[in-house]
Amino acid sequence: MKSAPFWTGIAGGVILTALTGFVILPILGVFDTTATGKPNILDWWGHVNLENSLRWRAQDSSIPAAADPDQGFEHYLSMCLHCHGGPEASRQEWAHYMLPSPPKLWEEEILHMSDGELFSIISQGIRMTGMPAFGPTHPDEDIWNMVAFVRRLDQLTEQQKQQLHEASSEFGHGETGDREHGH
Numbered sequence: 001m002k003s004a005p006f007w008t009g010i011a012g013g014v015i016l017t018a019l020t021g022f023v024i025l026p027i028l029g030v031f032d033t034t035a036t037g038k039p040n041i042l043d044w045w046g047h048v049n050l051e052n053s054l055r056w057r058a059q060d061s062s063i064p065a066a067a068d069p070d071q072g073f074e075h076y077l078s079m080c081l082h083c084h085g086g087p088e089a090s091r092q093e094w095a096h097y098m099l100p101s102p103p104k105l106w107e108e109e110i111l112h113m114s115d116g117e118l119f120s121i122i123s124q125g126i127r128m129t130g131m132p133a134f135g136p137t138h139p140d141e142d143i144w145n146m147v148a149f150v151r152r153l154d155q156l157t158e159q160q161k162q163q164l165h166e167a168s169s170e171f172g173h174g175e176t177g178d179r180e181h182g183h
Contacts, residue, residue, distance in 0.1 A: 035097055035098060035099040036097070036099075037099075039099075043099075043100065046100070046128070047100070050126060054113075054117045054120060054121070055117075057120060058114065058116040058117040058119070058120040059116040059119065059120065060114070060116050061115060061116045061119065062115045062116075063115050063144055063147055063148050063151065064144055066141075067141075067144040067145050067147065067148035068145050068148065069145065069148040069149040069151070069152050070149075071142070071145040071149075072145035072146040072147070072148050072149025072150070073149045073160065073163075075138075075142060075145065075146050075149070076146060076149050076150070077163070077164070077167050079134070080105070080146070081164060081167055081168060082095060082171070083095045083098065083102040083130065083131075084102045084103065084104065084105050085104065085168065086105075086106070086153065086156075086161070086164040086165075086168070087106055087153065087154070087156055087161055087164070088161045088164065088165050089161070089164035089165045089167065089168040090168045090171065091168070091171075092171045093171065098129075098130050100129055102129075102130070102131070105150050105153050106153035106154040107154075110150070111154065115147055115151070118147045118150060118151075119140075119143055119144065119147050122134050122135075122143050122146050122147065123135035123140070123143050134146075
């Protein structure tokens with residue numbers, strides 16, 4: 001039975017090669033990490049890791065009954081609109097060139113996230129994305145208010161849409177809507 005050591009050696013060699021690549025490739029700077037570079041395996045890896053990290057770490061909770069989406073709206077105007085924009089409201093010009101791109105919080109991908117996942121992201125932030133952690137500077141009540149507002153972003157009143165549009169117009173580039181940065 002000489003085949004068992006042979007396959008064990010092959011498996012060990014594959015694992016050793018993968019681990020070596022995991023250490024050597026970052027040291028050599030092989031992957032483009034610039035915000036203007038083309039998407040690569042790091043983008044896929046980061047996205048998969050984020051989804052699974054949230055699934056494992058986010059609390060299994062729902063928006064408390066006392067959460068006030070109107071208070072969340074005020075926080076959104078001052079802290080979120082710059083990067084995420086809103087329905088009929090543009091993000092700041094520089095936010096169009098962030099990688100990964102800040103998601104449009106009223107679209108399908110976000111609507112499928114649990115309340116606990118949204119709370120976790122707002123509270124703890126997301127490393128290496130530009131998404132700050134608001135938990136150290138805001139009480140849980142404020143964060144739940146933001147989650148409650150984000151849940152209503154796809155159902156804004158015309159007045160709220162107008163407020164978002166006016167606030168985004170103050171960013172100085174006067175665009176409405178959102179443009180992608182060509183990746």
